[in-house]
Amino acid sequence: MDGLRRHKSTFLLPGLLTLFLIIIFPLLFTIRVSFSGWNVSNPQMDFIGGANYTAVLHDSRFWASITRLVLLAGGTVLIQYVIGFGMALLVWREARGRRFWRVLFLVPMMTTPVVMAAIWQTIFHESLGPVNDLLEMLGLTGIPWLTESGPALAALMTVEIWQWTPFMFLLLLAGLLSLPKEPFMAAAIDGAGTWRTFRKVTFPLMAPVSVAAVVIRLIEASKLSDSVYVLTSGGPGSSTETPGYYLYIQGLRDQQTGYGGAMSLTYLVLMIVTLTVVAALLTRAFKLKGDS
């Protein structure tokens, strides 16, 4: 539609500018502050060069949180994908009461993560919570869920899986429901069994949705911090700290504004690079390019 050049910007600019203005100031501010020694005792926009960045490079607590995040996000998203896909397949076509199951399986993603994390905290309570009660009923010993590092991580992952598997379920089920009938009929006609049909028909057809769902979840999971705050406050020690939460401690709670800024930007660049690479790899693995 040529001859409309004057009009196209009128549509785009309000949204673009709004976002730009909302985003650009914080970004510039953060860049600038990351080169300053701004902290709680010295709230000033001075210039100290790259000292903050050097410090970030040597901050083992930060790098440990990054490693933790990679495992945490990678692990939970994978599990979410498998369970979400499995559940979507089970209630996709003929299933008794499938509409009820669908609603139920969607509910957790609608609920507020911090609020539910508070409930989960009571569930994982060592002596008063139902999890240990259940374990004891099964003849096992209770586990100090939130006060030992291993169990605390497991608890955090459980909460994440509970909260966000529904999101996978939603995207994948919507994807399944939009699939055409014919390929499945063709597979039946060709004599393919259940497993072969899944591997050769369902899964390839779902590849674009799968990639989109996984990437979106990875993006959201990379920001994990609210639930950590409520559930474990990063503890015990710093054993459940995610970068998001550690940034909060440094930049906000301890008001190491300059240092926090440098760390934020390091983290942001790392995430953008990692997620871009992951998205590209997934896309290539599923040969989505050049598809007609």
Added chain:
Amino acid sequence: MAQLDIVDVGHAYAPGAEEERWALKPLNLTFESGKTYALVGPSGCGKTTLLNILSGLVRPSRGRVRFDGVDVTALPTKARNIAQVFQFPVIYKSMTVYDNLAFPLQCRRWDKARIDAKVQQVAEALDLHDRLRQPARRLTADDKQLISLGRGLVRDDVAAVLMDEPLTVIDPQLKHSLRRKIREITEQFRPTVIYVTHDQYEAMSFAQELLVMKDGRAVQQGTPEQLFEAPSSTYVGYFIGSPAMNFLTVDHGDGPFALGGRPLSAAWDVPASTLKAGEVQVGVRPEHVRIVTDPGPNTFPGRLKGVSDHGAQRVLEVEIAGQPVRAKTPRDQGVPVGEEVLVHLPRAKVLPYADGELVLRS
């Protein structure tokens, strides 16, 4: 390849509906082994229902379906050993052309060498042999349709190939060549083919026999030539042929028919006793109507109302005794001068119809 028998099969989507409203009224049909058939009719005529009954997608409300004498009415699609080409090309996206063609054989656990030989043979016929290693999803829509057909052809024992409007999404430009290709391939492999379409051109160009359907009924079954020369009803006369057959209401007493007070003899005599009080018409194809200069038998004065230039032919719109008649004439015959013309309806081509049905030669 098998012979398919439809015995007293009817179907209603709403259970308990009266028979008049069934999507497919009970009918008997036989599809002979190795022949090509087309089911043709406007949308909602029941052709897709019939196809789905054959493929096992729809279980008929009544009647039996037999493949080579074996009752398959209760069997699911998978167990019927049919192949199907859908409206929208269906290929396995993640596989190469080769794997697509080999897939049905892999499912049947053929050994590798046998699969390879068969796939090569079929790919050769489909003209896809030089693209076997390509991902199937990169092919154009028409080649994808050939793959669908090929997946049926690789199976030696396939009972029938069903095609459901396979040209719907193909570029107009490529329709001709794909139709031609499909026809050539079926001539070579000779499976039993049942081809559903709403397009008469397609049906007549493709199939050895047509089944014209309307309102859930099979109106007429026959070769294209039979449908053209002797439509069993005014509907078929209208539906097959372009322009449609002319139908003229005639007077009938005890003797021959009369049109505008002049006698009109038809291809065969119709005893007055076989005609009820209803309307009697004669049908004659525009191709057979002739504009002549001399009066004679079966020749009527007419009035030229209009001329349509179709290129190599012209269609003359004439009125005889107040009824419109179209005549298709070659271009080099020119256009008659003036309004008054003489129209000859060749006796052998004038067919009698009573209440819309062809009156059979007794």
Added chain:
Amino acid sequence: MNLNATDLCLTVDGVDHLRNVTATFRPGRLHTVIGRTMAGKTTLLRALAGLQGVDSGSLTRAGEDFLRTPVWRRDTAMVYQQFINYPHLTVFDNVAFPLKRAGLSRDEIRHRVQQSLASVGLTDFGKRKPSQLSGGQQQRVAIARALARRTGILLLDEPLANLDYKLREQLRDEFKALFSDQGDTIVIYTTTEPAEAMMLGDVVLVMHEGRILQTGTPQEVFERPATTTVASIVNDPPMNVFAGRLKGGQVTVAGFQAAHVSAHLAELSDGAYQFGLRATDVSLASSGVDGEVTYVEISGSETFVHVVVGETPFVVQLEGIHDVDLGDLVKLRLRPDRLFAFDERGALVRTPSHDLVSVEGR
């Protein structure tokens, strides 16, 4: 107020869509633009409507530089090949939409919508949504909306291409009446079908690869095709064109003696030519040139037999439906008096003698 296009050019991604298109479109005339798929017809219409810019050239109407007029002020209506209507509006509101934009009074709108719907036979459908209509009816709605506005320019882009052939036949006849009285509107209608172009057009423009090859009345274009390309575009099936030699009163084509030269070619000097012969002027006979049937298609009431003689393919058009099998050996008779002669580059040299003569009246 003529619409004048001068030297319109458009290249997109290295592909020429329009090449020096120059044409004058006159009020009250129906212009058919005929060409194969991808000939640039749609691009031309879109450029006239302002939906597509051009690289160079000019477009004027009554002294106004049309290229600078935005789409919504071009006083143009368009009917697409796909049935495009507003999905959220009823049929009535669809037709009323442009009238409301134009600020007409409620009574006037109601009057015009009803009139327009009546003219396409949809009087009782005003309250339905387009999705509740058949394809043919949806296209009628689109046409009604275009007509109701009484715009200065009415563009129709292959409006029948996506319809069944029976419906196409019917609407084609209706169009003839519908567009016969369009007052001062410039009507431009694109099609791939010669019969449609000939039947509807006051003026025919033949388009190929972005160029306008010939402009003229249907008769001129059909009977004096400027080049072999035009000849093949305006004939359905395409005119048989074959290279041959004229020597000593004989026409030889790739090794066989095709015909004696008839009077109209007598004055031509000996040498190499391309000859054209319409499919209607080749017939199957008991004696003649030997050939083999490679394909048979049936179109409405005609049978097209594809025959190959040596290496040269011919299409033979037989009236009526005939049972010819692939692989049959046949003999062809070519009518020497109907040969068109073109020079080696394809430009017209001679037409069959008596063409324009017998045409009278209309």
Added chain:
Amino acid sequence: MRSRLYPVFKYTVIALWACFVAGPFFWAMTTSFKNANAVQGGPTYIPWAQYEPTLTGWRNIFGGAGGVDVVGPFVNSAIVTVAASAISLALGSLAAYALSRYRFRLGFIKNSDIVFFFVSQRIMPPVVLVIPFFYLLQWGGLLDTIPGLVIVTVALLLPIAVWVMVDFFNGIPREIDEMAMLDGCPPFQTFVRAILPNSLPGLTVAAMFCAVFGWNDFFFAFRLTFTEVQTLPQAVVALNSSIPPWWTLSAAALFGVAPLILLALWVERLLSKGNLSGAVR
């Protein structure tokens, strides 16, 4: 080929997952009717049989003595969510329409890059934004106010709206736009009269996502509003302090997530009607 055990297996798996999903809600529900004694006595599940239910928790959240007020925060949350969603949808669908219909080219930047710019904002961790926002809002006098929170929430929701709507508009044939223009509509009217009325399913889906993410935001509210404007998640988390009054916490939590549980019913309807499919592709 499917064995007879398949249905048994299938419904067992469904039931197990359903228990896991519903578990926390059941626990919160049963806890909300306990009092200090019942909680201190160890985990119990069935009222009357295992403990004597009381309404203390529920009374506390609706202004009972010594309780907390959740109604005010509820209203705040609702205002922020609705306002931010509405602004995001309006700006987002305009931008999405432009990106779907027109070709933009600014040096090496193309349409897909602009879409990516919008969507990539979701990568930004809230912490990166919150410090500068703090100063920005302080400077504008909007700290601890509803408008301030709305502005910030828009940054959160706008990418979602653009993402959903671009895909949706791409699914509407361009011929509709062209036709509207030929019918005499300038571009803006084309959008309003011909495209928007056909976009309801897309807008609904976008609105749903905006509502969920807007309602559930905690971090921004936590850092940028304090006393004047508390949102619901803040109010609930505030209860999660040293000596947890679990009964009140549970009641407040259930009250806070209830509106969105109703949303799940509605999402399922969209899903069954196929409206979500377009948005997902």
